[in-house]
Amino acid sequence: MSEPRRRAEPHVPKRTLSAVVTSQIRERIISGGYPPGSQMNEVEIAAGFATSRGPVREALQRLAQEGLLVASPHKGITVRVLTDDDLEDLYFARAAIERAAMERLTARGTPAALIATLEQAVRLMALAVARQDWQRVSAADLGFHQAIVDAARSERLSAMYASLADQTRLGLNLLVTTYKGRTDLVEEHEQLLKLLTSGDHAALFDALNRHFGDAMITLRDHRDNSPAPRV
Amino acid sequence: MSEPRRRAEPHVPKRTLSAVVTSQIRERIISGGYPPGSQMNEVEIAAGFATSRGPVREALQRLAQEGLLVASPHKGITVRVLTDDDLEDLYFARAAIERAAMERLTARGTPAALIATLEQAVRLMALAVARQDWQRVSAADLGFHQAIVDAARSERLSAMYASLADQTRLGLNLLVTTYKGRTDLVEEHEQLLKLLTSGDHAALFDALNRHFGDAMITLRDHRDNSPAPRV
């Protein structure tokens, strides 16, 4: 990991201030630090980061294009409020990308490294479920799926999926108890993993569709049963 | 080439300057006004738009995230140079999205409005082919596919596909003669249209895969036969 310093190419990742602000804000949005619907006041955030509005503005613009924020000209930028339609669209788009990734994987052969990564993710998920740490369950869940997409080695698919995964976490952090009672979650991912190694094309796709379908149903139930936060 | 505003705008409701600069630059990149690899000098562009660096900077950042530009911190922003791998990745990602859209369309039924739009696109394409206007052929081609994706009514799929389509145009404008000799292009789209209305799931997917496969082959041939521009 440690790279010997070379004169011709020191290339230390001189992270620009905008970049660090962007990732900080993104993390805070995903983890629920900024609740959906709240307005992102530029001067306020800039003060929090001890910087000026410039970098903050760039960060917000970027996150808006990633789908975590919504920008209205002259009105401001607010944290996205995901509707039921948005959630359905999210899972639909994720399924589209993940299926394509799986198709390529089954065609080219599943790398052993991916299997190891997925097994690790499942283990982490099981552990988190046992501890009822739903934050980590969600992280393991999305990590599992992102690993599958990344294994397809498509720069664009990976980038698009990462954006969709972030939006999904934004939708989930409102419903921290979403995973509660879904004891079948670990089994479902184990099943996906098994089908992925077996190479059973049709069964794998069916399982993925059911998997996302279950997630949608669970989300809807929780949303219906819990009072929606004021918008 | 220079298309001035058609009117002194008394009622431009609320398009921010950044937005208009963004679309202007995007159009110019796609149409080849800024050749791939060239650096986007902020002050230069700002002078061209008679504005300051602020809006230009925002526009460039946005286009970079759309994939048309690549940004290196402290070095500058350049027009993306698409490699062969990029082209393959583009078609792979497009196929992933378009297949998902088609699946939903065949499941829910193809809207009549879509059929009309596609027929119109094919007519325009045939006309452009007859006139050997490859710029319009490319526009009709991408319009055809974008219409299919839009008909699936998925906000995220449409947005992602639009970005991929723009990148495709960026790759095509280097090879303006790409379509030359592809007299089968109109037939292929007619075939896709027919299969879409017939609802033949499997045949439609096969046709789409062949369609993109043909495009890839043609692109590769042209790139191999023509001297690659220095990078």
Place this chain on the structure above:
DNA sequence: TTCGCATTGATTGTTGACAACGTACTTGGC
């Protein structure tokens, strides 16, 4: 009261200047 409207306050959009960084050139030494 209630509707309409001007005014106020706050926030975003834009600008020009300053600072930091990378690149290319020049200069000195071998």
Place this chain on the structure above:
DNA sequence: GCCAAGTACGTTGTCAACAATCAATGCGAA
């Protein structure tokens, strides 16, 4: 002549102030 360090230039990153726009409030008239 060639290489290396130092330097100068150009570009990007950041900042603070100015202008434009929107939401909210208060006032007055029907």
